[in-house]
Amino acid sequence: MVRKVYTDERQHETTVHGTRLFPLEVNHDALIDFQGGRIACHWHEEWEFSVVRQGTARYFLGQTPCTLSAGQGVLINARVPHTIFPTGSEEVCLLTVIANPGMICGMPGGLIETKLLRPFLSSGVLSAIPLDETEIGELLSIEAMERDHPFAWELGCSECLCRIIHRLLVRNQSGLHAADTRHSLADLQKLDIILGVLQDRWDEPLSLSTLAAQIGSSREGCCRFFKRMTGQTISQYLLNQRLSQTAKLLRDGTWNVTQTALAVGFSNAGRFSAAFAKKMGCTPSQYRQTISDRQYSETEDK
Secondary structure: OOEOOOEOOOOEEOOOOOOOOOOEEEEEEEHHHEHHHOEEEEEOOOEEEEEEEEOEEEEEEOOEEEEEEOOOEEEEOOOOOEEEEEEOOOOOEEEEEEEOHHHOOOOOOOHHHHHHHHHHHHOOOOOEEEEOHHHHHHHHHHHHHHHHOOOOHHHHHHHHHHHHHHHHHHHOHHHOOOOOOOOOHHHHHHHHHHHHHHHHOOOOOOOHHHHHHOOOOOHHHHHHHHHHHHOOOHHHHHHHHHHHHHHHHHHHOOOOHHHHHHHOOOOOHHHHHHHHHHHHOOOHHHHHHHHHHHHHHHHHHO
């Protein structure tokens, strides 16, 4: 079954993570299972800890793009729009831990919340923070406790979460009082309008003037706004969108490379192959052969 990130008109994810009594959730995500082969742009009020278990993924996190390989992880701060694309021919699998900051903030208005967490959540330079081996180890402990449910596992998960956030706060204390860049409701609504067009019409020629007019902006203002909100240009987003669709078509094996290129909006196979190789690290033909060999190997193993 194809998975999808469900959002409202502001690109705010509507899925409840964990429960109201225990707002922490552990997921094991394969990008191939999601619509379009990538996790579409969205945001939520919770922290998202993402660890790459297999493959290589390209993250766009507000204004902070990064590429992570197996064994690497990142904290995506609350209310940061983010998108995750696969890179390379290997399937991308993630460990994702989503947690509400309320799990560790103590009393609203108390010292922990006002002195530490509130500046951390609103810092302009801490939208995404790389995780070190110790912090990833804490996430693996949360994963194990959430799976096995030993006695007081909920408290154990909370304890691990506290240690992670404490380490991140200490390591990044200079950024706690940077300018607040939390996005306004109006900005999130404008982002949704743009994303709606790009996601519905990714295989069509793009009129930047028409797109800008939908949010009452100039072409240049629209481009700057999208880059500020998502960390990527409109053309980069469209290219990633098309290449993600391409990877799915190549895995299905229905069309050849030229047919696939035309189906996803590329004018010729040469331009498509060059863009695909730059992003995925292999040509479309090599990618298809790798997938075919893997599927054959899995069949033989059975």
